[in-house]
């Protein structure tokens with residue numbers, strides 16, 4: 001009797017997870033169907049997710065090269081291209097990066113692209129620093145190209161820069177903008193909520 005009661009509790013709990021799992025199931029399935037090259041930009045934008053669970057499967061060199069190439073072709077202020085991307089595959093080094101970022105999935109991903117800025121003092125007339133924008137655009141290009149290649153990424157912006165620099169021998173005058181994990185997703189989560197267009201767009205004047 002008691003066992004039946006326990007089992008019905010477990011069953012109820014399992015059933016309660018189903019609504020949350022459906023979006024992940026649909027996303028994972030649609031990746032299997034669509035993320036195989038020749039994806040439209042809008043499809044890649046819609047399919048991209050932050051992937052925090054990776055398969056134990058290496059990334060092919062050719063695919064990595066295409067993703068880096070997508071970053072290389074990104075626009076930058078005054079065409080400065082003040083970026084440098086360090087591709088880390090060594091497990092010990094990934095361990096150090098994971099410690100610096102307090103995130104285990106940084107080790108689970110077979111590759112981490114450490115996106116750095118080599119010119120960090122260029123201030124635009126608007127008063128904005130150029131390098132965070134420039135490096136971010138290049139990294140975003142990579143995240144979208146990765147979707148087309150059937151690969152997942154996650155931006156990691158929370159990290160101890162000093163520890164990352166130590167691990168990779170990065171010079172003092174260089175800034176580390178982000179760590180981008182890269183690999184085959186174990187599963188693809190459903191979409192996170194976004195604000196409605198009406199909330200974030202104004203026409204002609206601030207409103």
Ligand SMILES: Cc1cc2nc3c(=O)[nH]c(=O)nc-3n(C[C@H](O)[C@H](O)[C@H](O)COP(=O)(O)O)c2cc1C
Pocket residue numbers: 048049050051052103154155156157158159191192
């Ligand atoms: C600049 C930036 C920094 C981020 N830093 C982290 C991070 O340190 N750790 C993490 O797990 N996700 C990080 N993310 C991922 C966001 O949490 C994620 O993009 C957001 O929740 C929306 O989910 P989605 O990417 O699946 O659409 C970061 C994203 C951006 C753009």
